Amino acid sequence: MNNVLPEYREHRDLSQGALAEGVDVTRQTINAIERERYDPSLELAFTLADFFDCAIEDLFTPKR
């Protein structure tokens, strides 16, 4: 899954740790998502979209 999480996070001036704290996961998980080495669960994807006040498809797009 492609994502623009780093752009959204940096736009809010947040570190990976702060974002991880905000959505209740570990910093390593945020790092793995940003590096596209881990696809988050639907639940976490919704939580991230809620956190950034956007739609899931604004953050994540499937690899085609």
Place this chain on the structure above:
Amino acid sequence: MTQTETTGRRRFTKRRRYRRVMWGFVFGGVAIGLALRSLGYPFIGEAVYWIGAIGFLAVWRGTSLTLFDERDKALEQRAATTTLALSAPIFVVGASAARILTWTDIYTVPTVVWGALYGYVALFATFGVVVTWLRYRR
């Protein structure tokens, strides 16, 4: 540094410390327990081993921090699947070889090997029961 970031970093540091303490209990308990047993203090060694195990559980279940998240669970699932995938061929080939060697009287398979093979049987039987339970529980 923003306040959100400071709070996040503090909780991140705390989480890392809790995880280290948790694993410290396990590895410390096992290592010190083994050392005490080899030094001739088996009961104290066993007590330290249990302190390690209970300490691990106390830290894991006693904190409100998320020590393991969904990625940790996903990694565990992949590791478990890979372990079973590696174990299966060893079991299939090993069990067959042990039976053939026994029937043909070429080699007497040691009891410990049979024990290990029955251990594999128990492992795969447990896996089958758990998969069936998970499939039909709803």
